[in-house]
Structure formats: C-alpha cells, structure tokens
Amino acid sequence: MIKKWFKNMGPGPLVAAAFIGPGTVTVCTLAGVGFGYTLLWAMVLSILATIVLQEMAARLGIVAQKGLSEIIRTEIQHPIIKLFVVLLILSAIVIGNAAYQAGNISGGVLGLETVLEHQNITVNNLTINPLNIILGVCAFALLYLGNYKVLEKVLISLVLLMSLSFLYTAIVTKPNIVEVLQGALIPIFPEGSLLTIIALIGTTVVPYNLFLHASLVKEKWHSEKDLKWARRDTVLSVILGGIVSICIIVSATAIQATEINNATDLAKGLEPLYGSYAKYFLGIGLFAAGITSAITAPLAAAYVATGCLGWARHMKGFQFRMVWMGVLLLGVCISSLGINPIEIIKFAQVANGILLPVIVGFLIWIMNKHSVLGLYKNKLWQNILGGFILIFSIFLSMATLNKVLGLNIF
Incomplete structure (x- = not known):
C-alpha cells in the first residue's frame, strides 16, 4: 500500500515546495517571536483554504487536461475583460x-551560509556571492532537463529534507503541547x-500555485480515475507543508528576543540554547525551502505565460524555456549583485493582492461549468467552502493594498 502511494505521489509536494519559501520561513519566524503560539490558528485556516482551492485546481487539470491560465483565456469571451485579466495574471505571476525569485535564491544561500563558510568575490568593484550563482545553476540544470519525473523526485526529496529539518528543530525546543493545540484551535x-495574520495566510494561499497545480497534474495523470490519487496527494x-510552517512558528516561540528578524537570526538564536545541531538543521531546512521555491517559481511563470499567450506548453518548448530562463536569470542577478528589488516586490504584492480574489472567483466559476468539467463540476458544499474563501480573499486583498499603498481601508 505504501509503495503504491509513493508511486502515485504527484505534484502535491511541488505545490508544498512552492508555498514554503524563504518568505514563508521569515513570516513564520516573526509570528513565533512576536506572538508565540497564538497565531497558529491562522496557519490552520490557511491550510484548510489551500486544500479546498488546490483540489479544485487539480481536478480541473486532470478532467480538462488544460492549465488554468489556458482555460481562463478561452472561456472569457469579452475581449476587454479577457485582455485585462490576462495582463493582470501575467503581471502578478510572471513579473511577481x-x-x-531573488528572495528565493538569497534564502537558499542564507541556509547554506548558516552551515558553511563563504567567500565573496569582487569583480570591478562589484561584490558577488558565488553561492547565488551556484544555486541558480542547479535550478537551471533541473529545469532545462525538462523531465517532469526527475524534477518531481528531486523536489519531493528536498521537501522531505526540509520537513525533517524543521520538525527536528521544533522538537528540540520542547514546546508546550497544550499551548500549541490552544493556539491552533x-x-x-x-x-x-493583523498584518502578521494577513502575511501568514497570504504566504500559504498563493495564486500562482493554482496555475502550477492545474498544469502539473496533467503531466502526471490523464484520466478521471486518477482523481482519488490526486486528492490524496493534495x-x-x-x-x-502546513506542519512545516507550524514547526517554524513553534521553533521561533522558544526565542525570547526582539532582535530576531529572519530565519538566519533564528538559527543563531537557537544555537546557544539547543546546541549547534539546531542551527545546522534549521540552515538545511532554509536551504531546501530556498532551492525548491527557486525551481517552482520560474516553472509556474512559464506555465502561466504560455497558457495566457497560447504558446506551446511542454517543458522543452523554446518559448516555455525562455520564460523560466528570464525569471531565473533576473533572480540570480538581483540576488548576486545586491540590487534592492523592493519596488518590484511592492508591485508584485499589489498585483497578487488584486489577483487572489479574481482568480478564486474565476476558479469557482469555471469549476461550475458543465462544458468544462461535466459530471466533475463543483458540488454544493464545495461552492459554499469556495464562497467563504472568496469573501476572505477579498478581505485579504484589501488588507494587502492597505499595507502596501497606505490606503487606510481599515
């Protein structure tokens, strides 16, 4: 039974790898340091919402054998609305x-630097961290192979490594189980x-994961009979992935210090209390989080761009490769040269803030179309859950815009 389950393990771990990046690690660290176990419920809520939405995306990909961006492009008939939605998706996902990507690569490098010594290289007054380039090359090699099975196995291994690393780190801090359960429930x-709660949910319920999941499931499965495996996988x-995030919050709760600002500070803070092994395990986990997101982010951007623009969507296609290469190269350059991408990231936050309720709305609309899904369209209870998530995503969108643009909505 276990062997059969591993054989049918699909894109689910890739989705988990995509939402547990360095940003998630940092947000969870700050949540634990600032509020202890009290915000664990926000992560539990995020996990439930993610399961509902990702199951819809997986079901859509298997039954329709098309990606979400491709279906949105073909199902929206009004040319002006179609243009607006396509431009919004491309802006938020590809540019975002x-x-x-720079943060993904930098996060992976921070994990390595926690464990290894590093030496910067200076070329024409430019200081370059070679580890950024090494991680970029590794991501490039895996993506260029264009072999889904190889990519799947590598990412599953990294997700398991990341999970074990953060789980061990949480265990050594000897958390109060009763307080953990209270915080979660x-x-x-x-x-x-409020902003921390928004960040915890926003870093888990990720718009680009819906596109990535719908595209990847058709690489793995081709029949409605496989839906049961896709659901279990999801x-x-x-x-x-949620347990990993919870473990990070639990670990950070053990550090009673205000100078903790990111996961690297957490690793250093754990060392005097729980020994160097805690630091090494956390560093390995951060590296795995960075490299997995550095692979899945360009991959998602390529699937979205090719679907929106009607290009060939196979992993070895020229246009497909050009998109992920551009995303990866930009990330390596920004992270290697120390360029501050803050304005671009602000734009990405705004675009993603607008995009989340739009995509959730379109997803629910498509999941109710008999012409697309036939007998596998949404049931009433799925629409009710989806409706609650849509309302909450609108609130999340408003809060994100309020945070980034200072609109004083709240």
Whole structure:
C-alpha cells in the first residue's frame, strides 16, 4: 500500500515546495517571536483554504487536461475583460515571480551560509556571492532537463529534507503541547497582529500555485480515475507543508528576543540554547525551502505565460524555456549583485493582492461549468467552502493594498 502511494505521489509536494519559501520561513519566524503560539490558528485556516482551492485546481487539470491560465483565456469571451485579466495574471505571476525569485535564491544561500563558510568575490568593484550563482545553476540544470519525473523526485526529496529539518528543530525546543493545540484551535487576535495574520495566510494561499497545480497534474495523470490519487496527494502534501510552517512558528516561540528578524537570526538564536545541531538543521531546512521555491517559481511563470499567450506548453518548448530562463536569470542577478528589488516586490504584492480574489472567483466559476468539467463540476458544499474563501480573499486583498499603498481601508 505504501509503495503504491509513493508511486502515485504527484505534484502535491511541488505545490508544498512552492508555498514554503524563504518568505514563508521569515513570516513564520516573526509570528513565533512576536506572538508565540497564538497565531497558529491562522496557519490552520490557511491550510484548510489551500486544500479546498488546490483540489479544485487539480481536478480541473486532470478532467480538462488544460492549465488554468489556458482555460481562463478561452472561456472569457469579452475581449476587454479577457485582455485585462490576462495582463493582470501575467503581471502578478510572471513579473511577481521574477521579483520574488531573488528572495528565493538569497534564502537558499542564507541556509547554506548558516552551515558553511563563504567567500565573496569582487569583480570591478562589484561584490558577488558565488553561492547565488551556484544555486541558480542547479535550478537551471533541473529545469532545462525538462523531465517532469526527475524534477518531481528531486523536489519531493528536498521537501522531505526540509520537513525533517524543521520538525527536528521544533522538537528540540520542547514546546508546550497544550499551548500549541490552544493556539491552533482557538482564534486570538493579539494587539498589532493583523498584518502578521494577513502575511501568514497570504504566504500559504498563493495564486500562482493554482496555475502550477492545474498544469502539473496533467503531466502526471490523464484520466478521471486518477482523481482519488490526486486528492490524496493534495491533502497530504498541503498538510505536510502546513506542519512545516507550524514547526517554524513553534521553533521561533522558544526565542525570547526582539532582535530576531529572519530565519538566519533564528538559527543563531537557537544555537546557544539547543546546541549547534539546531542551527545546522534549521540552515538545511532554509536551504531546501530556498532551492525548491527557486525551481517552482520560474516553472509556474512559464506555465502561466504560455497558457495566457497560447504558446506551446511542454517543458522543452523554446518559448516555455525562455520564460523560466528570464525569471531565473533576473533572480540570480538581483540576488548576486545586491540590487534592492523592493519596488518590484511592492508591485508584485499589489498585483497578487488584486489577483487572489479574481482568480478564486474565476476558479469557482469555471469549476461550475458543465462544458468544462461535466459530471466533475463543483458540488454544493464545495461552492459554499469556495464562497467563504472568496469573501476572505477579498478581505485579504484589501488588507494587502492597505499595507502596501497606505490606503487606510481599515
């Protein structure tokens, strides 16, 4: 049974790898340091919402054998609305992932630097960290192979490594299990926690994962009979990813210090309390989080761009490769040269903030179309859950815009 399950393990771990990047690690670290276990409920809520949406995306990809961006492009008939939606998706996913790619690579490098010594190289007054380039080359090699099975196995291995690393780190801090359960099950809103709650949910319920999942499932499965495996794969993988995030929050709660600002500070803070092994395990976990996101972000951007523009969508296609190469190259350059991508990231945050409720709305609309899904369209209870998530995503969008643009909505 276990062997059969591993054989049918699909894109789920890739989705988990995509939403657990250095940004997630940092947000969870700050949540644990600032609010202890009290915001664990926000992560539990995020996991449930992600399972509902990712199951829809997976079902759509298997039944329709098309990616989400391709279906949106073909199903929207009004030319002006279609143009607006396509431009919004391309801006948020392709440009946004290019902006975040620098953070993915930098996060992986921070993990390595926690464990290894490093030496910067100076060329014509430019200081370059060679580890950024090494990680970029590794991501390039895996993506250029264009072999889904190889990519899947590598990312599954990295996700398992990341999971074990963060789980071990949480265990050595000896958390209070009763307090952990209370934090996970009882919603509490400590003073000043709203933006952190928004960040925890926003870093888990990720728009580009819906596109990535719908595209990847058709690489793995081709029949409605496989839906049961896709559902199990989705549920188990998202829960596993959520457990990783929860472990990071639990680990950070053990550090009672205000100078902790990111995962590297957390690693240093754990060392005097729990020994150097805690630092090494956390560093390995951060490296795995960085490299997996550095692979999945360009991949998602390529699937979205080719679907929106009607290009060939196979992994070895010229246009497909040009998109992910551009995203990867930009990320390596920004991270290697120390360029501050803050304005691009702000733009990406705004675009993603607008995009999330739009995509959730379109996804629910498509999931109710008999012409696309036939007997596999949404049931009433799925629409009810989706409706709650849509309303919440609108709130999340408004809060994101309020944070980035200072609109004083709240």
